[in-house]
Amino acid sequence: MTDTPARLLRLLSLLQTPREWPGSELAERLGVTDRTVRRDIDRLRELGYPVEATLGATGGYRLVAGAAMPPLLVDDDEAVAIAIGLRAAAGSAIAGIEEASVRALTKLEQVLPAKLRRRVRVLGVATVTPRPGADPIDPEILTTLAAAITNRERVRFAYSSADGAETRRNAEPVGLVPHRHRWYLVAFDIDRDDWRSFRVDRLARPQPTGARFTPRALPADDPAAYVTGGRTDWGIPTLHFDVTIHAPAGNIARRLGIGPGCVTALDDHTCRLTMDHEDSPEWLAARLADLGAEFEVREPPELRAELAKLRARIDRSLGSR
Numbered sequence: 001m002t003d004t005p006a007r008l009l010r011l012l013s014l015l016q017t018p019r020e021w022p023g024s025e026l027a028e029r030l031g032v033t034d035r036t037v038r039r040d041i042d043r044l045r046e047l048g049y050p051v052e053a054t055l056g057a058t059g060g061y062r063l064v065a066g067a068a069m070p071p072l073l074v075d076d077d078e079a080v081a082i083a084i085g086l087r088a089a090a091g092s093a094i095a096g097i098e099e100a101s102v103r104a105l106t107k108l109e110q111v112l113p114a115k116l117r118r119r120v121r122v123l124g125v126a127t128v129t130p131r132p133g134a135d136p137i138d139p140e141i142l143t144t145l146a147a148a149i150t151n152r153e154r155v156r157f158a159y160s161s162a163d164g165a166e167t168r169r170n171a172e173p174v175g176l177v178p179h180r181h182r183w184y185l186v187a188f189d190i191d192r193d194d195w196r197s198f199r200v201d202r203l204a205r206p207q208p209t210g211a212r213f214t215p216r217a218l219p220a221d222d223p224a225a226y227v228t229g230g231r232t233d234w235g236i237p238t239l240h241f242d243v244t245i246h247a248p249a250g251n252i253a254r255r256l257g258i259g260p261g262c263v264t265a266l267d268d269h270t271c272r273l274t275m276d277h278e279d280s281p282e283w284l285a286a287r288l289a290d291l292g293a294e295f296e297v298r299e300p301p302e303l304r305a306e307l308a309k310l311r312a313r314i315d316r317s318l319g320s321r
Contacts, residue, residue, distance in 0.1 A: 004040075007032065011040050012063075015051060020060040080119055137183055137200050142176065144206045145185055149173045152213055154190070157206040159198055171196070172213045175223025186223035188216055195219060197227050241284060242298035243273040247291065256287055281306045 007030055014021060014029060026037045041051050041061060052064045148155040155173055160166050171187035178184075183200035195218065220226035245252050249271035253263045262275040285306035288295055297304050 008040055008043060011037070012044060012049065015044075015049075015061060015063040020054065020062050022060040026061065079116055141200060141203065141206055142183065144208065145173055145176055145200070145203075148206070148208050149175060151208070152215065154209045154211045154213055155187075155206050156209055158204040160202045160204070169198070170209070171198075172216070174215060174218060175226075176200070177224045177227045179224070179227050184227045186218070186226050195226070239281060239300045239302060240276050241273060241281070241300065241303060243284075243288065243295055243303075244270065244298065245273060245288075245291065245293055245295040246270050247293035252291070252293075255291055285310055 010030060011026065014026060023034050023037050027034045030037065030040075032040075041053070044051050050064050051061055053059070053061050145155065147153075152172075154170065156168065156170050158166050159169050170190045171185075172190065173185055173187040175186040176183060177186060177197075185198045185200055185203065187196060187198065188194070189196045218226060244266070246269060248269060249263045249265035252271055252273065256263075256273075262273060264272045264274070266272055281300065281303040285303060288307070289310055297307065
């Protein structure tokens with residue numbers, strides 16, 4: 001590659017991938033000598049790009065954080081992906097990020113080529129971002145938790161339960177998961193000696209302790225699977241729930257706190273709840289009884305049995321008066 005500006009852009013694009021690049025591999029990718037790579041690295045440094053070199057058999061070059069942010073280099077698909085992400089962030093549940101996302105999106109669209117601006121605008125018109133249902137989250141809390149996860153550092157924080165009772169937690173954080181317009185922290189709760197998922201909007205004053213930890217085996221494929229019910233050590237089989245409920249679908253999804261995809265409208269006044277869940281049917285039996293609507297259970301038999309137990313308890317309570 002004899003065109004120096006084009007070669008520098010190609011080199012910068014490679015270095016923006018978060019990994020160590022041996023000089024010989026960069027030379028092979030660019031079709032130049034190791035000496036030319038070293039000269040091009042020096043040119044990038046003069047332009048303000050902080051390229052770090054490490055020695056040894058596993059050493060090489062990588063782009064690191066600097067005191068100032070030089071221009072970024074992205075390809076067409078990356079630019080569109082960033083624009084879509086900024087549009088989604090403008091409607092996120094993170095306090096203060098909406099305005100910053102709009103400003104960044106405006107700056108990005110100003111420098112996009114015409115063909116990419118059209119792609120971004122078409123996607124923007126066709127895409128509707130749902131508004132968050134939870135209270136906005138302080139981005140500083142997310143940043144603190146993310147740093148603790150990255151550094152494998154224990155963290156202390158205050159946590160409020162659904163009834164407002166506050167406790168102090170000491171945990172080993174392993175992941176942050178956005179799910180149904182809320183953020184969740186997946187961590188091993190040291191005092192309770194078990195895994196937990198914490199709603200970040202109920203979490204306050206997180207403080208890294210400085211104590212490092214070796215990650216334990218998470219009982220799920222990953223933190224996202226843990227939050228969505230994929231814990232693998234409960235020993236409870238997955239059950240298929242199928243219930244017809246005589247109430248509007250939107251009302252039922254909100255009352256049960258489940259995704260709209262689990263509730264299908266049969267008409268304006270009837271809906272069908274279908275989902276697979278690794279949990280005891282007891283929770284759904286109690287929630288159905290609390291709906292104030294008629295319903296019929298198609299399956300599983302375990303749900304019918306839990307409802308029968310609930311009815312028996314109510315009958316005993318009424319008979320004791």
